[in-house]
Amino acid sequence: MFVDYSLYLVTDRAILKGEDIFSAVEKALKGGVTLVQLREKEVSSRDFYNIALKMKELVNSYNVPLIINDRLDIAFAVDADGLHIGQEDLPLTVARRLLGPSKILGYSVSNVDEAVFGEKNGADYLGAGPVYPTGSKSDAGEPIGIEGLIKIKERVSIPVVGIGGIGVDNISEVKRSGIDGVSLISAILGSGDIEGTSRILITKWRE
């Protein structure tokens, strides 16, 4: 499957303040996001399954792949296009073995060592960050900056997606680092105009 990492939306229902998640994601898809990751940390497996099943249908109807955060069982259950794991999730080698070779496997990294380990152990792409300070993920570490992105990109051949504090104001600066895409949560979902903001972001990315 061809994957366009340019504008990668990660969901967070807390930021939506009650707005329906499917409606919010559809606005982002209309605005031009190229990849969607469903992230649910506070729900039962049954609810995660039901949300993922409906999200898969919605996202794929825009010819966009759906990636599931953390939960390999949910990814299997809804036949998602891939899985994204971090340092607190299943070990990368275990996830790759169970997932099989054909599904997309993403891996969160914050330095060159983790990035090299990720490429060597089966990741298809890396989520690198936090690039800037961010409020979306309370467990994010120190910002790695544009310099951190450049160092990681130089050492691996798989796609690198920057994450953390990226928005309309700094997306062009991030693009100049040479990475393959940007991953956003609050800059899209927390904006008053999800579709319009997504359109501005993808336009700036493609400039």
Next chain:
Amino acid sequence: MFVDYSLYLVTDRAILKGEDIFSAVEKALKGGVTLVQLREKEVSSRDFYNIALKMKELVNSYNVPLIINDRLDIAFAVDADGLHIGQEDLPLTVARRLLGPSKILGYSVSNVDEAVFGEKNGADYLGAGPVYPTGSKSDAGEPIGIEGLIKIKERVSIPVVGIGGIGVDNISEVKRSGIDGVSLISAILGSGDIEGTSRILITKWRE
């Protein structure tokens, strides 16, 4: 694999008040528990994986199968002997399809309809309850009593294990209902003497 459902321990680290979970489970194994379910609701996937990997080795060293609660991905990752799901977990049919035919699949039920559904849709055994009022699971419903157990047992041919409020004082009464085993959390883990209590319970069950 032959499964003896007689004395089925379900873990809950909150009840252990800081005692090491492996030490506690080993005492229960020495006392005679015949099946162990690892239940972790508040940890990261990485921690659940690490605990499950070590627990698998410990439990299997006593020739006892290890069942994982809720998380099919963890069950896969550590090659556990089975999975136990409830009404808030993955749908039973989905879990059975993904798990394959050879692993043990348990299903929590609280009435005859759920029990019949469970047997028809791939469960290998049923956890039926709560039999008595219980403090171990805050989301447990109304007690179904011995009468509830008997009604369920009459309608299915797969093993039925009673759960909820069962302990030394009432295990003999539960046994007379004709079910195949009892599942316990606090009666074992919350007792001052895990090994001794397990031994009393299995002795009473086998009388």
